[in-house]
Amino acid sequence: MAEYVTLTYEGRSYQLPVIEGTENERGIDILRLRTDTGFITYDPGFANTGACKSGITYMDGEKGILRYRGIPVEELAERSTFKETSYLLINGRLPSDRELRNFSIMLNDHSLVHEDMKTFYQNFPRLSHPMGILSSMVNALRSFYPELQVTEEEINFTVTRLLAKVRTMAAMSYKISRGHTVVYPRPDLAYSENFLNMMFNTPVKPYEFIKEVVRALEVFWILHADHEQNCSTTAVRVVGSGRVNLYAAISAGMSALWGPLHGGANQAVIEMLSDIHASGGDYRKAVERAKDKNDSFRLMGFGHRVYKTYDPRAKIMKRMCDNLLEALNLADPLLDIAKELEEVAVKDPYFVDHNLYPNVDFYSGIVLRAIGIPTNMFTVMFAIGRLPGWIAQWKESMDDPQWRISRPRQIYTGPLETHYVPMSEREPS
16 A cells, blocks of 8 residues: 655645565655645755665665675675676676676776877876876766667676776876886786786786785775765766766766765875874874864864764774785874774764764775775776766666656845846945
């Protein structure tokens, strides 16, 4: 039996249908609200607005749950690969052995980029941020590789090609920004190994693979592969709703991810820890500043817009961080400060009462730093990891029978109608 919520205003009642998801989350369908009542909802930041139905990712911020296509992220981080997780997100199920092999072959076959694209790269100013370069070049892919959107097979070909090329383009942006020779992908290497080789291999010193480093990169990308309707994912869906090409939609997601409140948060954590270390390592002072409501200082990497408990990805990333530093025999003073901050924050009543638990950004920056990734490449690394999620969300929105172009409403607060005043009649300023 259908359920409804009744809205009553000025003696009139309106019935709004209740919709329910597979995990019993409930929403009010306001699709006809404006048509029937003349009202719209007001929800800055869309914190209470469901813009779509999705079968890709489920998260419960109160319980610290994150699942891709129903599979807990903890299981994927322990047992899966980034390549397999990408297939799961994009295709809706885990691949068979044959499907995974074919997927791997396609990723290797399409990992090279058009030679003419190097000209674009080389004309960016030397100090350009790699994220700006990458988002621009992804948009430019449309000129080199026109989309094919006739059959499901052609769409799969396009998205697999994008997954393959973005990894190569990211490494190219780093190499060219350093004035180094571009290293091309090798067909004998797996997805993560290929990226590390393209980033760090030089004619003087070939890159030596360490299994803990490769696995740390895999887990980092798995943990970032999708996160429901966040800022960048919503950007992909909103831009994609105009039926733009896939490359433009993904480029929009990358631009949204670039911000320090979203994908740039792990970089902000490293910068904060570096500042604390440079000032003598007094983390307690940072904690007290964070608790002072009159101080604008924030402890980066603590708290989350959705999670009201410990971010499940942060627990995994913390273990990965410890294992990686032990395997590499690295002593990182920033990690020591991070651990001290975490120990204080998880016990301090202020942080507990405000749900300010460590999130995934708190440790992911240290992991990337240990791998050798420069700080200005952190958001690029996030973008590579989030790419399969963006693609999955774009595909799902294209197939949505309730699709309509995104067109939010507003509450106008400007002046009432006024009339144009000729220059000769205006009051002097």
